Amino acid sequence: MAIETDEDRLAFFDTDDFAFTAVITLADTSVVTAVGNYDSAALTRGLKQSNQFSFNQGQEVSGNKPCFRTRTSDVPGVRNGKAMLVITDDSVSPPVVIGTFSAFDVQHDGTGMTEIRLMAA
Amino acid sequence: MHPRKALRQAFQTRLLGAVTVGPTTTYATSSEDRVFSTMTPPIEIESTLANEGPVTMVYVRHQERREEDYPKSREDGAVKNRMEVSIEVLAVGANVDDALDDQAELIEALLENWEIPGFPAADVLLIDAQIDVSNAQDRIVGGLFMTYHVNLWTPYRTDTSSTFLATDVSVRTLGTFQGQIVDDDADEWPAVP
Numbered sequence: 001m002a003i004e005t006d007e008d009r010l011a012f013f014d015t016d017d018f019a020f021t022a023v024i025t026l027a028d029t030s031v032v033t034a035v036g037n038y039d040s041a042a043l044t045r046g047l048k049q050s051n052q053f054s055f056n057q058g059q060e061v062s063g064n065k066p067c068f069r070t071r072t073s074d075v076p077g078v079r080n081g082k083a084m085l086v087i088t089d090d091s092v093s094p095p096v097v098i099g100t101f102s103a104f105d106v107q108h109d110g111t112g113m114t115e116i117r118l119m120a121a
Numbered sequence: 122m123h124p125r126k127a128l129r130q131a132f133q134t135r136l137l138g139a140v141t142v143g144p145t146t147t148y149a150t151s152s153e154d155r156v157f158s159t160m161t162p163p164i165e166i167e168s169t170l171a172n173e174g175p176v177t178m179v180y181v182r183h184q185e186r187r188e189e190d191y192p193k194s195r196e197d198g199a200v201k202n203r204m205e206v207s208i209e210v211l212a213v214g215a216n217v218d219d220a221l222d223d224q225a226e227l228i229e230a231l232l233e234n235w236e237i238p239g240f241p242a243a244d245v246l247l248i249d250a251q252i253d254v255s256n257a258q259d260r261i262v263g264g265l266f267m268t269y270h271v272n273l274w275t276p277y278r279t280d281t282s283s284t285f286l287a288t289d290v291s292v293r294t295l296g297t298f299q300g301q302i303v304d305d306d307a308d309e310w311p312a313v314p
């Protein structure tokens with residue numbers, strides 16, 4: 001028995017407060033809209049290499065790791081590399097477009113929530 | 122100038138390949154003027170790699186001299202320096218593998234028949250090349266890592282008036298023979314031939 005419903009989950013995504021809206025264009029050009037949490041944490045990492053000749057190579061690169069977390073029922077047709085998302089902050093007037101992304105990695109957590117890792121389009 | 126520094130700067134100049142005609146400067150690779158002979162702060166994906174283009178870095182990470190690399194007399198000659206030069210290229214984009222392989226082709230061509238200024242007898246040998254791609258951030262980031270071995274020769278104890286020799290002579294030597302130092306410590310100092 002589910003301990004929560006999609007309606008319950010919607011309480012986490014209040015666009016007047018902290019949630020964002022994603023307009024998602026699918027591979028078949030159909031468009032769906034989802035509400036969810038957008039985050040873009042800073043991430044600095046290096047492509048470290050080593051071999052028998054060189055003990056360490058790899059300059060660090062700083063960037064971000066954006067993701068969009070929403071209800072699984074809102075994104076049924078979103079597949080890895082097969083959807084474009086335009087994410088908007090509706091809590092301000094007029095709404096601000098955060099960016100356009102491709103869905104790089106769609107991760108369903110099995111409890112009714114989905115996290116989509118985003119790549120800059 | 123230390124040979125490592127000279128080598129880094131020579132590689133940087135070679136990989137820049139800047140040619141200025143009138144108001145226009147062209148460069149040898151798609152890294153254009155973003156060729157550095159040093160570590161830099163972390164490179165920003167958006168402002169640098171996405172907006173400007175690839176970045177190339179040159180390091181001399183290792184220098185080795187073996188005993189046989191010194192002149193047999195240990196005086197008045199040239200010493201062989203075994204340098205390890207790392208070249209890194211970073212780029213972003215959907216076709217980052219192609220971009221990096223194209224860069225590798227250019228770099229290999231630039232260095233294959235290159236006579237290093239100031240070191241005309243140096244060997245420049247590509248030893249290893251690796252490509253890695255990361256998808257951990259908001260763009261696909263690719264890295265090309267090339268390792269060159271450079272064997273070059275620098276003067277060794279050719280100046281008998283140097284501070285090093287003058288100090289040494291005053292402390293350790295018994296005299297000279299045919300211009301060679303005769304010392305009193307055979308364990309630490311090679312015998313005079």
